[in-house]
Amino acid sequence: MDEEFSAFYRSTVRPLVGFLIHQGAALPVAADIAQDTMTKAYQRWTELHDPRAWVHTVASRALVRTIAAVREDLVEQVPESTSLLARPDAVAEWEGRYDVLPVLQSLPSRQRQVLAWTLAGYTPSDIADQLGLSAETVRGNLAKARRAAVAYLKKREEKQ
Incomplete structure (x- = not known):
């Protein structure tokens, strides 16, 4: 099960981030939603009949809720992020291709x-x-x- 999910994650997470960006999400928001959605998918992995459609639906709904919520959580220091892009410094290059x-x-x-x-x-x-x-x-x-x-x-x- 773990190997199957791991393969699904690797093939789906980056396109899922792009999907959320296409719907208007900023890159950090899209990455967070994609990661949360994949965590939920892993927890329900054995129940999912069409995991790709499921993660797109759940992520899309989460984005709508995020846009509707519009709240700020102020922090003194931003924690170090783990990027879903292969090269985090290449965000502008990536966006330029789109x-x-x-x-x-x-x-x-x-x-x-x-x-x-x-x-x-x-x-x-x-x-x-x-x-x-x-x-x-x-x-x-x-x-x-x-x-x-x-x-x-x-x-x-x-x-x-």
Whole structure:
């Protein structure tokens, strides 16, 4: 069981962080949520039928709760963090490879959420099941998100 979970963790945690960033999370928040979600997945490992979908759903919901909570915990010193990136000093380089982030940030939250699930490899039907929406609603939001992304990119090209 430990080896199976370990392989799942290694193949899933970084894409999960990216998935949360695509939904609007800052890197440290995304990393924390991904780590907490993976801990919960390990605790329920034998019960999970589709672990990848489960961690995406749990992480997405945790992000929504985090955004809604907006509270500060002040500390005198920030503890040393353990990075989920291979090279923590390469955050700017990593973000630079993801030109989609400004596009995603310009979208309304539901469109951003649906597009993030799509970028994570889920179909509209899968997304509908995970978010408790109809497939038509997901497809509609995905179409709107794509149109908005095209408009954003055209506008950006015109400025250059």
